[in-house]
Amino acid sequence: MSAAAQTLPLAKAETPFRRLAREFFSNGVATAAFAVLLTIIFLALFAPLLAPQNPYDLAKVTVLDARLAPGAHGSAGFVMWLGADGAGRDMWSAMLYGLRISLGVGVASGAIALAIGTAIGLAAAYRGGWFDALIMRLVDLQLSFPAILVALILVAILGRGADKVMIALILVQWAYYARTVRGSALVERRKEYIEAAHCLALPAPRIVFRHLLPNVVAPMIVVGTLQTAHAISLEATLSFLGVGLPLTEPSLGLLIANGFEYMLSGKYWISFYPGLALLATIMSINLVGDRLRDILNPRLER
Amino acid sequence: MSANTLEVQDLKTHFFTRAGVVRAVDGVSFEVRPGEVLGLVGESGCGKTVTGFSILGLVDPPGRIVGGRIVFDGTDLLQLDEHALRQIRGARIAMVFQDPMMTLNPVLRIDTQMVEAVRAHQRMDFNAARQIAREVLERVGIPSPESRLRSYPHQFSGGMRQRVAIAIALLNRPKLIIADEPTTALDVTIQAQILYEAQKLCRESGTALIWITHDLSVVAGLADRICVMYAGRIVEQGSVDEVLDAPLHPYTHGLIGSVPSRNRRGAPLAQIPGMTPALINLPPGCAFRTRCSRAQPRCSEQPELKPHNGRLVRCFYPLS
Amino acid sequence: MVFVIRRIIQSLVVVLVMSLVVFVGVHVVGDPVHILISDDMTQEEIDRFIQRLGLDRPVHEQYFHFLANAVRGDLGNSFVHGEPALKLILHRMPATLELAFAAFLLAIVFGIPLGMYAGLKPESPASRAIMAGSILGFSLPTFWVGLMLIMVFAVMLGWLPSTGRGDFLTWEGLRHLALPAFNLALFKMALVTRLARAGTREAALQDYVKFARAKGLSPSRVVLVHVLKNILVPVVTVLGLELGGLIAFSVVTETVFAWPGMGKLLIDSIQRLDRPVVVAYLVITVLMFIVINLIVDIVYSMLDPRVRLKEARA
Numbered sequence: 006m007s008a009a010a011q012t013l014p015l016a017k018a019e020t021p022f023r024r025l026a027r028e029f030f031s032n033g034v035a036t037a038a039f040a041v042l043l044t045i046i047f048l049a050l051f052a053p054l055l056a057p058q059n060p061y062d063l064a065k066v067t068v069l070d071a072r073l074a075p076g077a078h079g080s081a082g083f084v085m086w087l088g089a090d091g092a093g094r095d096m097w098s099a100m101l102y103g104l105r106i107s108l109g110v111g112v113a114s115g116a117i118a119l120a121i122g123t124a125i126g127l128a129a130a131y132r133g134g135w136f137d138a139l140i141m142r143l144v145d146l147q148l149s150f151p152a153i154l155v156a157l158i159l160v161a162i163l164g165r166g167a168d169k170v171m172i173a174l175i176l177v178q179w180a181y182y183a184r185t186v187r188g189s190a191l192v193e194r195r196k197e198y199i200e201a202a203h204c205l206a207l208p209a210p211r212i213v214f215r216h217l218l219p220n221v222v223a224p225m226i227v228v229g230t231l232q233t234a235h236a237i238s239l240e241a242t243l244s245f246l247g248v249g250l251p252l253t254e255p256s257l258g259l260l261i262a263n264g265f266e267y268m269l270s271g272k273y274w275i276s277f278y279p280g281l282a283l284l285a286t287i288m289s290i291n292l293v294g295d296r297l298r299d300i301l302n303p304r305l306e307r
Numbered sequence: 308m309s310a311n312t313l314e315v316q317d318l319k320t321h322f323f324t325r326a327g328v329v330r331a332v333d334g335v336s337f338e339v340r341p342g343e344v345l346g347l348v349g350e351s352g353c354g355k356t357v358t359g360f361s362i363l364g365l366v367d368p369p370g371r372i373v374g375g376r377i378v379f380d381g382t383d384l385l386q387l388d389e390h391a392l393r394q395i396r397g398a399r400i401a402m403v404f405q406d407p408m409m410t411l412n413p414v415l416r417i418d419t420q421m422v423e424a425v426r427a428h429q430r431m432d433f434n435a436a437r438q439i440a441r442e443v444l445e446r447v448g449i450p451s452p453e454s455r456l457r458s459y460p461h462q463f464s465g466g467m468r469q470r471v472a473i474a475i476a477l478l479n480r481p482k483l484i485i486a487d488e489p490t491t492a493l494d495v496t497i498q499a500q501i502l503y504e505a506q507k508l509c510r511e512s513g514t515a516l517i518w519i520t521h522d523l524s525v526v527a528g529l530a531d532r533i534c535v536m537y538a539g540r541i542v543e544q545g546s547v548d549e550v551l552d553a554p555l556h557p558y559t560h561g562l563i564g565s566v567p568s569r570n571r572r573g574a575p576l577a578q579i580p581g582m583t584p585a586l587i588n589l590p591p592g593c594a595f596r597t598r599c600s601r602a603q604p605r606c607s608e609q610p611e612l613k614p615h616n617g618r619l620v621r622c623f624y625p626l627s
Numbered sequence: 628m629v630f631v632i633r634r635i636i637q638s639l640v641v642v643l644v645m646s647l648v649v650f651v652g653v654h655v656v657g658d659p660v661h662i663l664i665s666d667d668m669t670q671e672e673i674d675r676f677i678q679r680l681g682l683d684r685p686v687h688e689q690y691f692h693f694l695a696n697a698v699r700g701d702l703g704n705s706f707v708h709g710e711p712a713l714k715l716i717l718h719r720m721p722a723t724l725e726l727a728f729a730a731f732l733l734a735i736v737f738g739i740p741l742g743m744y745a746g747l748k749p750e751s752p753a754s755r756a757i758m759a760g761s762i763l764g765f766s767l768p769t770f771w772v773g774l775m776l777i778m779v780f781a782v783m784l785g786w787l788p789s790t791g792r793g794d795f796l797t798w799e800g801l802r803h804l805a806l807p808a809f810n811l812a813l814f815k816m817a818l819v820t821r822l823a824r825a826g827t828r829e830a831a832l833q834d835y836v837k838f839a840r841a842k843g844l845s846p847s848r849v850v851l852v853h854v855l856k857n858i859l860v861p862v863v864t865v866l867g868l869e870l871g872g873l874i875a876f877s878v879v880t881e882t883v884f885a886w887p888g889m890g891k892l893l894i895d896s897i898q899r900l901d902r903p904v905v906v907a908y909l910v911i912t913v914l915m916f917i918v919i920n921l922i923v924d925i926v927y928s929m930l931d932p933r934v935r936l937k938e939a940r941a
């Protein structure tokens with residue numbers, strides 16, 4: 006009986022994740038973008054180890070190096086491949102640290118906004134009624150104004166400071182997540198498996214988190230990537246304008262702003278290289294998000 | 308005997324998809340004489356609509372006409388370039404589509420859409436063209452045409468819209484009209500009216516009409532001759548009375564038998580067993596053999612369209 | 628006509644709500660004393676100021692006071708310039724509007740044809756290039772593009788001036804307008820291109836396009852009349868809303884190019900803590916938004932006849 010009970014091996018089922026990965030990487034551009042993104046994340050995470058100099062340690066930086074052209078030798082002995090800025094900081098090091106901050110703030114604000122927006126969106130979809138209507142009015146009202154305006158209003162009201170900027174970024178983004186999640190959740194809510202869960206008298210939070218949420222994840226991923234890119238761009242813009250992160254947390258936007266005055270005298274590298282880093286970050290995130298959207302959007306099934 | 312308005316000879320239109328080649332039209336031949344109504348009948352997916360599009364050169368990629376001749380008034384349409392074809396479309400050959408809601412542009416007024424059809428083929432100013440449009444609308448039985456001209460498609464009922472579509476087809480007095488399931492989306496009473504008017508128009512003006520449909524009862528009252536299509540080929544062809552009274556091909560017989568009005572009340576509805584085959588990678592031999600009660604080993608060869616009792620049948624064992 | 632009136636009433640409601648929000652933001656969330664009072668006033672002056680503004684009164688009284696003042700056009704005086712804040716903003720508004728409209732026109736004039744071409748021939752290399760360009764267009768941070776434009780066109784090539792504004796509609800004026808307008812337009816151009824492409828792709832597959840071809844219409848007529856009119860509706864709607872975004876986003880371009888508009892004034896004011904000007908800017912901008920939304924709604928109903936009738940029946 007024991008040998009006969011041996012079951013035939015099943016073909017290895019492809020999990021949704023594997024299929025997603027396979028479809029994603031079948032596109033060359035998206036793969037390249039993903040690779041670039043990974044590189045950027047790596048650079049940002051390990052900035053202190055990779056940078057030849059900590060640009061914010063005043064002891065290491067000397068104004069003798071100020072405005073050196075790319076490729077010149079600095080006083081500390083290493084080659085400044087990307088030149089030096091107005092205070093003598095090595096651009097490559099400054100860029101790495103700036104990348105760290107820009108990416109960090111963008112991702113952190115995005116993650117928190119995602120959490121808040123998702124929670125509210127799910128709650129609105131699930132509760133329905135006046136609660137849903139109120140939330141949606143609020144969301145619509147906020148989304149009818151451009152993000153930069155909302156951000157400026159918040160900064161004007163809240164004042165300066167890194168924490169205030171984070172709050173502003175989060176407040177700008179939550180509405181978009183809330184609306185997307187609510188839309189998806191409403192569609193899912195009508196489906197039968199939710200009714201079934203209802204019939205089993207499962208408590209509401211459990212239905213929402215363990216049944217509704219996993220099916221809403223796909224559009225969230227798409228919106229998440231695109232919004233993060235947008236958040237990074239917005240923070241850089243605010244910092245550039247001088248109303249974003251303070252000097253103690255110099256993001257790429259601030260670096261670019263610092264280089265502004267040197268543009269007209271031809272010392273382009275002070276703004277150019279941080280700009281490239283910013284561009285590479287935003288674009289790779291956008292490309293990855295674009296590809297994800299093409300895969301996860303069922304309507305484009307042609 | 309006057310020359311044929313249209314002669315289709317061995318038309319082949321294939322779709323080259325990633326999944327394989329779909330032989331939507333695979334060697335179709337028929338003629339239409341002036342003033343004649345030809346019914347092109349078959350289930351959905353048999354290739355009749357694609358035949359209609361092929362005549363006008365409106366087959367979109369991945370589809371392509373790969374063989375045959377389409378002789379209209381002595382000219383082979385397949386040899387013409389796009390510019391020459393455009394002059395024929397809408398002027399000498401006109402087409403009526405199935406769903407008028409989708410075929411009339413929702414954001415343009417009726418007069419705009421009619422006038423442009425006229426002015427595409429004749430040099431005429433707007434008002435003169437509009438006058439023609441108004442007259443044709445009256446001809447197809449639309450009351451108060453002036454206010455209708457200024458309206459938008461969604462302000463019409465289904466039957467009205469289809470009359471407008473027919474009116475557009477008539478604007479330039481074509482010699483041939485191809486009507487693709489024009490009454491399928493309408494209810495029965497409107498359908499009957501339109502059929503009657505279509506017949507009248509053809510008799511009066513000598514326009515040839517190809518009526519594409521899956522509904523035998525429509526064809527029975529309207530057509531002079533009928534072609535039955537299955538899986539991209541014509542399986543039976545002849546005058547409508549002969550074919551419907553005494554069908555030769557088992558498929559035709561099954562089609563007729565399954566029309567509800569022909570079945571007895573209380574008895575189970577007669578059906579052709581099985582399903583229409585997918586046109587991708589059809590197996591060789593007679594395409595109907597998997598559903599045919601008369602199939603024999605010989606049917607695994609492809610039968611040719613042969614004359615039999617004054618008609619054409621594609622079967623080794625036609626009913627007699 | 629009924630449609631228009633209904634929309635106007637709805638807009639007024641929104642204006643009221645927004646005034647409430649601004650008021651709450653300024654007077655309740657932020658510390659109103661802190662926000663509206665210059666930092667270097669003596670305590671006596673501050674007390675008098677508080678009394679004059681009625682900041683020691685209950686909140687709802689303050690709100691009506693604020694509304695009454697606002698309607699009269701009194702939004703306080705700038706600390707820095709000493710003049711009424713509203714006047715300052717309005718003085719700079721034409722410059723911003725010039726920039727925003729120029730960018731708007733550029734976005735439409737380039738974006739729609741490019742997008743339509745990409746939609747009609749999606750597999751062609753030109754179309755792929757256009758789509759790649761559009762991704763670049765909205766990934767590039769506007770301020771950085773501005774800097775690069777200055778770098779290339781003003782410093783290296785010396786073709787165009789890098790800062791300032793010329794007179795309206797003169798050759799000098801247009802030279803000064805070129806770079807900032809293009810800079811501001813780039814992002815929106817990318818968006819419009821993508822929208823137009825998606826719309827065209829969808830429209831091209833519709834039956835009415837095939838029917839138009841069956842009528843024997845020339846391809847240019849099919850595209851320019853049938854397809855274009857159908858995609859105009861969603862494109863115009865988005866564009867109209869984006870016009871407001873352009874006005875807001877001009878803040879960045881004005882800073883980079885030293886364009887003397889409202890946006891630059893706003894940034895300067897935020898940095899110098901000149902809060903009445905900030906409030907004035909917000910009020911004006913929000914009002915503009917609401918008016919723009921109203922106009923977009925009306926234009927939308929004119930372009931798509933189905934909307935008009937649906938509203939009438941409702």
